[in-house]
Amino acid sequence: MRKSNDFDGGIDFMSMKSNQTSSKLNVLNTPKIFTILVDDVVVIKNKIVVNIGQIVLRGQVLALGYKNIAPMHSPASGLITQITNEEFKFFSNKRYSVINIQSDGKDRWINRTPIHNYKDLSVNKIIQFIYNAGIVGLGGAGFLSSKKLKYSIKKVHTLVVNAAESEPYVTSDDCLMQNFATEIVQGCQIVMWILKIKFVLIAIEDDKHLAYIKVHDAINHLSGFEIRKIKKKYPSGSSKQLIKTLFDQEIPSGKHSIHLGIILFNVATIFSIKRAILNGEPLTERIVTLSDKDALYQKNFLVRIGTPVKHILLENNINFKSNSIILGGPITGFIVDNVNFPILKTSNSVLFLKSSLLKYELEQPCIRCTMCSRACPMNLLPEQLYFYSKSRDHDKSKEYSIQECIECGICEQVCPSNIPLLTYFRKEKLKINKIILKENLSTKFKKLFLSRQSRLRSLESINENIILSNSILDKKFEENLILDKKIENLITNKSQNIRKVELEAAINRAKQKQKLNKCLIDRQ
Amino acid sequence: MDYQYTKVNGIFFFRSTNDIMLLVILAIVPGIIIECYYFKIAILIQILLASFASVIFELFVLKLRKKDIYTYYFDFSPLLTGILLGLSLPAYSPWWMSIIGSFFSIVITKQLYGGLGYNIFNPAMAGYAILLVSFPVLMTNWSFQNNLILLDTLSFKDVMSIIFFTNLDDYYKIMSQFCDIPTFITQVTPLEQIRIHNKNVLVNVASVMSFVDEITMYRHWILINFGFFIGGIFLLIKKIICWRISFSILLSLFSCYLFDFFYLKHDSISPLIQLFLGSTMISVFFIATDPVTTSITKIGRIIFGGFIGVLIWIIRTFGGYPDAISFSILLANSLVPLIDHYTQPRIYGKIK
Numbered sequence: 080m081r082k083s084n085d086f087d088g089g090i091d092f093m094s095m096k097s098n099q100t101s102s103k104l105n106v107l108n109t110p111k112i113f114t115i116l117v118d119d120v121v122v123i124k125n126k127i128v129v130n131i132g133q134i135v136l137r138g139q140v141l142a143l144g145y146k147n148i149a150p151m152h153s154p155a156s157g158l159i160t161q162i163t164n165e166e167f168k169f170f171s172n173k174r175y176s177v178i179n180i181q182s183d184g185k186d187r188w189i190n191r192t193p194i195h196n197y198k199d200l201s202v203n204k205i206i207q208f209i210y211n212a213g214i215v216g217l218g219g220a221g222f223l224s225s226k227k228l229k230y231s232i233k234k235v236h237t238l239v240v241n242a243a244e245s246e247p248y249v250t251s252d253d254c255l256m257q258n259f260a261t262e263i264v265q266g267c268q269i270v271m272w273i274l275k276i277k278f279v280l281i282a283i284e285d286d287k288h289l290a291y292i293k294v295h296d297a298i299n300h301l302s303g304f305e306i307r308k309i310k311k312k313y314p315s316g317s318s319k320q321l322i323k324t325l326f327d328q329e330i331p332s333g334k335h336s337i338h339l340g341i342i343l344f345n346v347a348t349i350f351s352i353k354r355a356i357l358n359g360e361p362l363t364e365r366i367v368t369l370s371d372k373d374a375l376y377q378k379n380f381l382v383r384i385g386t387p388v389k390h391i392l393l394e395n396n397i398n399f400k401s402n403s404i405i406l407g408g409p410i411t412g413f414i415v416d417n418v419n420f421p422i423l424k425t426s427n428s429v430l431f432l433k434s435s436l437l438k439y440e441l442e443q444p445c446i447r448c449t450m451c452s453r454a455c456p457m458n459l460l461p462e463q464l465y466f467y468s469k470s471r472d473h474d475k476s477k478e479y480s481i482q483e484c485i486e487c488g489i490c491e492q493v494c495p496s497n498i499p500l501l502t503y504f505r506k507e508k509l510k511i512n513k514i515i516l517k518e519n520l521s522t523k524f525k526k527l528f529l530s531r532q533s534r535l536r537s538l539e540s541i542n543e544n545i546i547l548s549n550s551i552l553d554k555k556f557e558e559n560l561i562l563d564k565k566i567e568n569l570i571t572n573k574s575q576n577i578r579k580v581e582l583e584a585a586i587n588r589a590k591q592k593q594k595l596n597k598c599l600i601d602r603q
Numbered sequence: 604m605d606y607q608y609t610k611v612n613g614i615f616f617f618r619s620t621n622d623i624m625l626l627v628i629l630a631i632v633p634g635i636i637i638e639c640y641y642f643k644i645a646i647l648i649q650i651l652l653a654s655f656a657s658v659i660f661e662l663f664v665l666k667l668r669k670k671d672i673y674t675y676y677f678d679f680s681p682l683l684t685g686i687l688l689g690l691s692l693p694a695y696s697p698w699w700m701s702i703i704g705s706f707f708s709i710v711i712t713k714q715l716y717g718g719l720g721y722n723i724f725n726p727a728m729a730g731y732a733i734l735l736v737s738f739p740v741l742m743t744n745w746s747f748q749n750n751l752i753l754l755d756t757l758s759f760k761d762v763m764s765i766i767f768f769t770n771l772d773d774y775y776k777i778m779s780q781f782c783d784i785p786t787f788i789t790q791v792t793p794l795e796q797i798r799i800h801n802k803n804v805l806v807n808v809a810s811v812m813s814f815v816d817e818i819t820m821y822r823h824w825i826l827i828n829f830g831f832f833i834g835g836i837f838l839l840i841k842k843i844i845c846w847r848i849s850f851s852i853l854l855s856l857f858s859c860y861l862f863d864f865f866y867l868k869h870d871s872i873s874p875l876i877q878l879f880l881g882s883t884m885i886s887v888f889f890i891a892t893d894p895v896t897t898s899i900t901k902i903g904r905i906i907f908g909g910f911i912g913v914l915i916w917i918i919r920t921f922g923g924y925p926d927a928i929s930f931s932i933l934l935a936n937s938l939v940p941l942i943d944h945y946t947q948p949r950i951y952g953k954i955k
Contacts, residue, residue: 087951092614247614319951332952372613409611432611440610443620443678444720448894449845450617457951462899463943480950492610496620 086323088456089312090489092247092410094286095374101250102257102289104366105380107394109182113154113385114421117142117176119164120601127176133159138189138361141178146601149213149223149424152361154383157182169416180385191359202232202273205356212355213362213424218316218345219411221425224352227342228273230335235342238270239325240281242290242346243309245316246408249428251366252346254379256283256290259350260297264304266353270344271303281306281346282325284315313410314487318343320456332483347427367422369395372432382422389418391429402431410488443496451490451500457483461490461500468507473514476507484508520595527588534584538577623843624679630834631686631889637830638690641823645694645762649701653692654685656705664714680719684708687727687890691882691929692734695765696741703737704730724936725896728929735929817876828879835888844892847904852887853878855912863920883915886928896936903939903946911935 117127126143129135135153144150161179166172197205210225218241240263244252256263267279281298283291285308298304309315309324319330322341330336336343344352347365354360363383369391370377382391388406392399405412406426422429451461460479467476481504490500618626638646661681665672688704708730716722735742818825838844860874878884891897891911898907911931918927 090615095614323951329952331954332950334952372611405611409614430611440619444718446620446623446680446720446894447897447899448620448623449899452899452948458948459950460899460947479947480953483950483952492615493617495618495623497610 084310084324085312086315086320086456087458088454088489089314089320090454090493091311092313092492094311095247095370096250096253096286097374097377098253098287098289100377101253101368101379103379104254104258105378107380107382107386107391109155109184109186109383110386110390111182112160112387113157113180113182113383114387114419115141115151115154115178115180115385116421116423117151117178118145118148119174119176121145121148122164122176123600127162127178129159129162129178131159131162135159135180136187136189138191138363140361142176144210144213144223147223147226149215150211150361151178152213152363153180154363154385155180155182156185156187167417167420169413170420188360193359194356197269197356198272205269205273209352209355211361212351214348214351214355215362215424216345217347217351217365217424217427219407219425219427221423224344224348227337227344228270231274231337231342233275234337234340235274235276236278236340237342238267238274238276238279239321239336239341239343240267240279240346240349241316241318241321241343242287242294243282243284243316243321244287244427245284245311245313246410246428247313248370248374248377248430249368249408250370250377251368251379251427253287253290254368255346255350255366256287257293260290260293262353263294263346263349264297264301265357266349266351267304269352269356270342270349274342276342277303279304280325282309282321283307284309284311286311313489314456314485317456317485317487319485332480362424365422365424365427367391367426368428370428370430372430384424385421387419387421388415388429391422392418392431397431399431401434403434405430405432410492411486440497442498445494445496445498448495450493450495454489454493456487456489457485459484461504464507465498465500465503468503471507471510473507473511477511481507481511516599520599523595527591531584531588534580538581541573541577618843621678624683626841626843627838627889628679628683628686630837631690631831631885633834634827634830634885635686635690637827641827642694643762644759645766646690648762648766649692649694649696650686650689652698653689653701653705654682656702657681657685657688657709660706660709661714664710665718668714668718670718678719681709684713684726684730687885688730690885691727691731693742695762698767700734700738700741704734706730707733720895722895723939724933725890725893728890728932732929732933735924814873814876817872821876821880824881825876825879828882828884831884831888832879835884838888838892844888844894845897845904847901848892848897848908849887851905851908852891852912852915855909856883856915859913859916863916881926882928886932890928891932891935896939898939898942898946900943900946900948902948903942906942906946907935907939910938 121127121142121144124145126145127141128143129139129141134157135141136156137153139153140150141153142151158181159178160181161177163177163179164174165177166174194200194205194208206225206228209228210223214224215221216224216227242252242256244250267281270276271279281294281304283294283306291306291308294306298306307325309321314320315324318336321343322328322330322336322339326339326341328339330339351362351365355362364381365384366379367382368377368379376395378395380391388404389399392402392404399418404415404418406415406420406422406429407413408428409430412426412428412430445462445465447462449462452459455461459481463479464476464481464484467479468481484504486501486505488501491498494500635646635650658681662672685705688708689701692701692704708726712724712729713719713722713726835844835849839846839849857874857878860877864874872880891908898904914931914934915927918924918930924930
């Protein structure tokens with residue numbers, strides 16, 4: 080199975096990870112006020128189950144999930160002070176409902192129900208528990224873990240635990256593995272039992288020796304477990320590149336790794352699954368790396384989800400006014416304007432650096448030096464994509480398969496002309512998606528229109544038949560040449576029925592339009 | 604939707620566009636120095652003239668196009684174009700030649716196409732080609748370069764008077780004044796010599812020179828080319844230019860000459876020395892590798908280079924021009940979109 084240890088493209092960034100400090104897990108004091116972001120789609124569906132002034136316990140459900148959105152839980156016990164609606168422009172232009180919780184400092188839990196005998200329960204029930212605990216992929220994408228599990232039942236043979244933190248500065252997974260190796264193995268066993276998998280592969284980048292040793296010790300006497308070191312290279316943490324390095328297989332475009340029989344989970348996700356099942360705790364905290372630019376000050380904290388970034392910085396005596404703060408890795412993360420922005424489920428690191436050190440250089444013209452296409456892990460041609468997306472040539476950019484871009488951001492980092500390529504590509508992708516959505520909608524509406532036309536035509540023909548007396552009824556009537564009262568009644572009934580049918584059709588049309596409109600809102 | 608653009612200093616070392624241009628200019632310097640040693644100050648004057656004119660034209664056109672000059676668009680690319688153009692002109696050509704050439708290369712081939720990064724043709728080579736087509740006598744006038752003994756007699760004043768002599772008729776007179784024999788006016792580079800030799804089979808050719816004799820005969824050309832070769836190797840080590848282009852040009856050119864040398868027997872000079880004659884090395888490492896006008900795919904670059912090499916050989920041996928660099932590079936540039944279209948790499952997860 081093991082052929083190549085590498086994928087095309089990619090770049091070895093300077094590591095910026097201090098191995099001494101990553102083994103230590105610091106505990107952060109709980110802040111007084113938590114802010115929790117709830118997706119606005121949930122709010123539209125009236126799934127927020129708490130009100131202002133209500134007292135909540137830790138782990139209590141704040142908002143129920145909906146479709147692709149996991150339920151949110153209270154990170155601490157306290158009082159709900161505010162529920163507002165805000166838009167964070169630096170994060171994404173989506174609107175979010177913000178729930179503010181004032182903690183009482185007592186940290187009272189809800190009744191936790193640990194399930195030690197999970198093997199006695201049905202698979203669906205366990206998956207339901209995982210969903211109720213609000214677990215999403217903690218690596219970055221934030222895809223629902225329960226949904227992933229549900230899809231991959233009876234389809235997969237291998238579980239890959241993704242512990243390759245390829246981004247510089249981030250050591251949260253490293254720290255997690257060093258401290259909770261046995262828990263991770265337990266989590267793997269739960270997933271193994273759910274999916275009836277026999278083989279688990281843990282992938283670690285080769286600069287994390289301590290974590291490797293710890294996990295290696297934990298899986299030493301177990302069968303079916305394997306740990307493998309992979310080359311330190313960005314973006315080896317991406318699922319596509321990881322599968323290429325581990326199995327020398329490529330995920331076909333438009334498909335998921337489940338099609339190859341491989342399911343991927345981040346280590347942190349595995350850990351939270353274990354916590355959800357064996358401890359009965361919903362996902363309320365995660366490990367976050369706090370680091371400065373030179374990695375001299377690098378600490379890992381167990382941070383409650385919903386803790387404002389400001390609080391973390393204040394606790395560590397960091398001046399957040401003279402520093403600019405990046406939430407997430409330095410390459411795929413985003414610069415935080417509003418320091419009250421909370422730690423999300425997917426944010427694994429807080430990076431602060433002197434504002435002057437961030438590059439805000441002006442965009443120069445592209446000289447087609449091919450640095451980007453040499454570094455692209457997907458073998459795309461970013462120069463061409465840049466030209467086409469700048470000139471809004473959607474057909475051409477689709478032809479050069481812009482949809483395959485995994486948004487790793489390497490091209491932007493290596494560009495000598497400081498072109499924000501990723502921004503261009505994201506915009507272009509959004510536009511293409513909108514066009515596709517519009518096309519789909521137009522075809523749908525066209526179908527509806529055509530069906531309505533055909534219905535109307537049939538109605539007209541019925542009417543014509545009545546007038547021209549071509550229908551069977553009328554023929555009979557002609558034949559008999561008798562103007563019966565019965566027949567008169569029949570004709571009137573007919574017209575009434577037609578009206579009914581018309582009304583029903585109109586109502587149906589209106590309903591379908593409403594549904595589509597909702598779909599549109601959801602998508603946006 | 605405005606995503607933020609995060610580029611943290613220090614996690615990855617990269618050169619800015621200006622740095623790349625500066626390094627390329629730095630890499631040309633050894634070649635220029637050797638050329639100065641042989642052809643005296645005239646070559647420097649040409650380079651200064653062309654680069655100054657290019658920079659002025661660039662600024663002028665950017666002003667006309669209402670671009671933000673100081674922060675946005677002004678980099679070392681016009682300077683580089685000017686240097687390349689000045690190097691490719693005959694050293695004792697009149698001053699207005701380099702200005703016309705730089706006007707054509709900067710204004711028409713570069714800025715009218717949309718500025719840096721949008722030009723289809725190599726600016727320096729386009730300017731050179733226009734001059735070669737318009738003033739064929741002046742552009743093939745390498746009399747001074749070929750008479751090293753004559754060059755020693757020229758003072759700085761003479762050089763200035765030759766270059767800055769305005770009248771064209773007087774220019775010819777002056778030329779004949781310095782060259783004692785009037786027929787020497789049309790004397791040319793060794794490549795032209797070889798060509799004439801090859802055409803007139805009766806005169807020479809039967810005597811095939813030895814390798815050492817060839818080297819001593821063309822030693823100054825070989826040394827100049829060697830200077831550019833060293834600069835090119837420096838750029839290759841710094842990973843600024845792509846080895847695929849240069850090596851495929853050299854390989855295809857070498858194999859063509861080899862074929863010629865052993866099979867067709869057009870040429871009497873050994874193929875290895877052919878590579879160091881004329882302006883081969885500067886074109887291979889500095890002109891053809893201009894990233895803007897080359898193919899961006901890996902296979903495309905090899906095809907591009909191979910095409911240039913074959914074209915150079917064809918024009919040199921069968922065509923009417925002694926040094927075929929500019930035409931072959933321009934022809935290959937025009938093929939780049941086609942090459943790019945047919946040599947797209949296989950994208951991850953897609954079956955081609």
